[in-house]
Amino acid sequence: MTGDEVLLGIALTVVLATGSQIVASKLRVPALVLLLPVGFTAGALTDLVDPNELAGQDFSALVSLAVAVILYDAGLGLDLRHLTGRTRSTVGWLIVLGVLVTAGAICGLSVVLFNMPVTTASMLGVILVVSGPTVVGPLLEYVRPSDKVRRILIWEGTLIDPIGGILGALVFQAIASSNGVHVGKGYQLGQFLISLALGLVGGAVGVALLWLTLRVLRVGEMLGTLAQLAVVIAVSAGCDVVRDDTGLIAAIITGLVVANIRGLDMPARRPFFETLVQLITGILFVSISATVTPASLTPVLLPTLALIAVLVLIVRPIVAFAATGKAGLTGGERGFVGWMAPRGIVAASTASVFAATLVDQGLEGASKILPVTFLVIVGTVVLYALTASPVARRLGAVRSARTRPLLVGGDPWTIDLGKALAAAGLDVLMWAGREVERQRIEEAGIELADGELLATATNPQARLEGVTAVYLLTNDDDFNALASVMVRDSVEGSVYRVGPPHAEYGVVAPYTGSGVLFGGALARHNLADRHRRGARFLVRPASDPVPPGHDTLFVVSGDGRLEPTTASRPAAPSEGDTLVVLGPAADGPS
Numbered sequence: 001m002t003g004d005e006v007l008l009g010i011a012l013t014v015v016l017a018t019g020s021q022i023v024a025s026k027l028r029v030p031a032l033v034l035l036l037p038v039g040f041t042a043g044a045l046t047d048l049v050d051p052n053e054l055a056g057q058d059f060s061a062l063v064s065l066a067v068a069v070i071l072y073d074a075g076l077g078l079d080l081r082h083l084t085g086r087t088r089s090t091v092g093w094l095i096v097l098g099v100l101v102t103a104g105a106i107c108g109l110s111v112v113l114f115n116m117p118v119t120t121a122s123m124l125g126v127i128l129v130v131s132g133p134t135v136v137g138p139l140l141e142y143v144r145p146s147d148k149v150r151r152i153l154i155w156e157g158t159l160i161d162p163i164g165g166i167l168g169a170l171v172f173q174a175i176a177s178s179n180g181v182h183v184g185k186g187y188q189l190g191q192f193l194i195s196l197a198l199g200l201v202g203g204a205v206g207v208a209l210l211w212l213t214l215r216v217l218r219v220g221e222m223l224g225t226l227a228q229l230a231v232v233i234a235v236s237a238g239c240d241v242v243r244d245d246t247g248l249i250a251a252i253i254t255g256l257v258v259a260n261i262r263g264l265d266m267p268a269r270r271p272f273f274e275t276l277v278q279l280i281t282g283i284l285f286v287s288i289s290a291t292v293t294p295a296s297l298t299p300v301l302l303p304t305l306a307l308i309a310v311l312v313l314i315v316r317p318i319v320a321f322a323a324t325g326k327a328g329l330t331g332g333e334r335g336f337v338g339w340m341a342p343r344g345i346v347a348a349s350t351a352s353v354f355a356a357t358l359v360d361q362g363l364e365g366a367s368k369i370l371p372v373t374f375l376v377i378v379g380t381v382v383l384y385a386l387t388a389s390p391v392a393r394r395l396g397a398v399r400s401a402r403t404r405p406l407l408v409g410g411d412p413w414t415i416d417l418g419k420a421l422a423a424a425g426l427d428v429l430m431w432a433g434r435e436v437e438r439q440r441i442e443e444a445g446i447e448l449a450d451g452e453l454l455a456t457a458t459n460p461q462a463r464l465e466g467v468t469a470v471y472l473l474t475n476d477d478d479f480n481a482l483a484s485v486m487v488r489d490s491v492e493g494s495v496y497r498v499g500p501p502h503a504e505y506g507v508v509a510p511y512t513g514s515g516v517l518f519g520g521a522l523a524r525h526n527l528a529d530r531h532r533r534g535a536r537f538l539v540r541p542a543s544d545p546v547p548p549g550h551d552t553l554f555v556v557s558g559d560g561r562l563e564p565t566t567a568s569r570p571a572a573p574s575e576g577d578t579l580v581v582l583g584p585a586a587d588g589p590s
Contacts, residue, residue: 001053009048016042016049017282030138032344032381035285036374043290051287060353061240063288066280067165067349068236068251069229070134073277074158075255083155086328087148091155093323098160098341099167102129105315106307113303114372116365119175123358124369126171127351128311128343128376130164131157134281135344135381143388144492145397147466149333152324153340161346162248166195168350169244175358199249202239206231206254207261215264225273228258248346281345288348289374296371304375311376312383316341332395339391342380347373402560403493404429404466406449408483409473410437413531417473417553417580418446420537424556424578429467432474469562471517472497475524484515496564499523518553519567527582534586542573549584556580 001009020038024031042049051059083091103125110121136157140150170191213219213227232254236247258264320338329337351373358366392398403426407418410432418441422428430441431449441448470491472480477500484497496515501523518527538550546552555563558576565571573579 001047005048006054009050009054012042012046013049013054013283013286014279017279017286020286021278021282028142030135030142030381030385031282032135032138032285032342032377033385035282036289036378036381039286039289040292040374042286043292044294049286049290051291054287059287060356061237063284063349063353064240064247065233065236066284067161067346068247069232069280070277070345071158071161071248072228072232072251072255073273074134074161075252076259080256080260083151086326087151087155090152090324090327091159094152094156094319094337095160095163097319097323098156099126099129099163101319102311102315103167105310109307109310110372113307114300114365114368116368117363120358120363120365120369123168123171123175123354123366124372126164126167127347127354127369127373129167130161130346130350131341131344135342136340139340139342139384139388142385143392144399145336145392146333146399148327148329149336149397152327152337157344158252161344162199162252165248165346165350166192166199166246168354169246170195172244172354172358175363195243195246196249198239198243199246200253202235202246202250203253203257205238206235206250207257209235210254210258211261211264222272228273229276284345284349288352291352292371292374296367297375300368300372301375304372305379307372308376308379308383311341312339312380330396333397335395336392336397339395340384340388342384343373343377344381348377399468400560402426403468403562405469405471405562406431406467407471407473408432408480409475410434410440411473411475411528412440413528414473415440415444415446416531417537419444420539420580421554421556421562422446424539424554424580425560426556426562467491468493470495471564473524475528477501477524496566498527501525515566517564517566518551519565522551522553522582530582530585535583538581538583540579540581542577542579543575546579546581547583550581552579552581554580 016038017035020034021031024034039049047053055062103122105125106128107118107121107125110116110124111118114121116124136153140153145153209231210228213231214224219227232251235250235254238247239250240247317335317338321334324334324337327334351370355366355369355373358369389398405421405426405428407414407421407428407430410430415430418428418430428446429449430446432438432441438448468491470484470487470493472483472495474480477497480497484495488495494515496517499516499518499520499522537553540546542555552565552571554565555571555573556578557563557574563569563571571579
């Protein structure tokens with residue numbers, strides 16, 4: 001390709017990757033639903049986006065490094081405090097049974113459906129055992145299942161990716177070196193353990209380097225983000241040079257440890273890193289799908305549809321029900337776990353890297369690996385994207401529509417407001433920083449959130465699990481303003497704060513104007529003063545008129561959704577709703 005063609009190819013790939021994700025976000029579907037067909041179509045219409053032409057033999061190495069960055073970012077979102085007890089054992093069994101049963105089933109079916117030799121079928125089997133956070137995460141955000149189910153599926157998808165990548169590398173090495181898969185005498189197990197050990201060593205080196213840069217040198221947010229990117233690429237590349245695909249383990253171990261180790265000064269927000277990961281994901285999917293030709297899909301289309309049907313309707317449900325027997329999930333939640341196993345970026349990347357080499361070596365059936373993988377990815381993603389939400393609703397695995405509010409603050413009026421919301425039928429959670437306030441909350445009989453809850457929420461990939469609305473009601477207006485910005489991305493719902501005494505009050509508060517509760521007449525100091533003088537929060541049916549001197553603060557709908565009043569949105573109750581109002585002070589207006 002000429003220099004101009006390379007420039008056009010790179011520009012077109014980036015535009016397609018970005019445009020597909022923008023359109024997908026507007027359509028509220030996983031980006032992969034558009035990225036794969038867009039890349040495939042572009043590859044069929046023009047050679048400009050062909051990665052083999054743009055990057056040549058370096059494409060496989062670039063794919064490996066890009067996937068390592070994606071898995072590192074996924075590792076940063078894994079909180080080990082949530083991988084305990086039943087969740088840990090369930091995820092472990094899902095991975096073990098998923099790898100063994102899925103790989104075995106695909107291998108056996110591929111021999112029959114695609115007329116492959118066992119060696120090639122084994123390669124396809126280990127490629128397709130992986131799932132991945134880049135696919136599962138967006139689907140779960142759209143479906144909104146219960147937190148237990150979400151946690152299990154995210155952990156499974158993130159941890160099975162590097163395991164699948166290593167197994168793929170081991171089978172590939174065995175086939176490439178001897179045109180057959182070694183069994184017996186613990187050979188493959190020994191090779192797997194060697195790869196695992198090397199990945200752990202690489203992860204330890206990565207953690208040490210990030211500790212040096214982020215903790216000892218304290219390089220700051222911008223340089224800290226660059227340091228993370230450099231360390232992940234260096235460690236992953238170093239491990240892959242020594243042994244193929246061990247860089248994936250090193251990357252995810254680095255992210256997992258960095259996210260959970262105490263004292264490491266991680267940047268609270270990583271907009272550049274998050275944007276980079278999203279761009280990398282889009283470019284990879286467009287590039288890999290562009291290498292698939294229409295002619296290669298035609299002979300494997302119908303057999304692949306049969307393979308997808310078996311994987312979705314038989315294999316995954318069997319694995320899920322066997323693994324979740326002691327998970328403490330309802331029958332519907334177990335059923336939804338059995339209906340969520342889309343394939344993603346690791347399957348695509350390993351297929352593109354391994355298949356090309358095996359085709360060059362003349363392995364029978366190797367030319368079918370990439371088109372079959374492509375069709376399985378497209379088929380499973382489209383199927384789950386279209387059916388996950390209705391299936392989850394049908395099985396009762398969707399999170400309740402009822403609002404679960406988190407009230408932040410421990411002043412007496414805040415606690416009484418929490419008691420009123422609980423009396424209106426809501427499951428209220430409260431958090432306060434000072435021990436005396438926390439004791440006051442517990443004495444009131446309201447559930448107290450974990451002491452590190454808000455610190456955890458500053459991680460942009462963390463979630464306030466089970467919380468669907470946050471109300472910041474402390475007596476520090478600047479804290480309320482800052483926290484409203486920091487936790488916004490961690491909550492599947494709205495974040496509000498009580499208003500300061502006046503618009504110009506505070507250092508930060510005047511400059512974060514959105515999400516202010518109740519309007520100017522009911523600012524923080526007004527609420528506290530009125531409560532101190534005897535005003536109380538009352539719960540009333542919306543059908544009853546609000547008495548004079550009472551102010552409506554919240555509307556609780558019949559299905560449990562909580563809507564606060566604001567200056568721009570006054571109360572608009574419907575029949576069957578409940579109001580939470582603040583009565584007049586006992587000594588009258590001041």
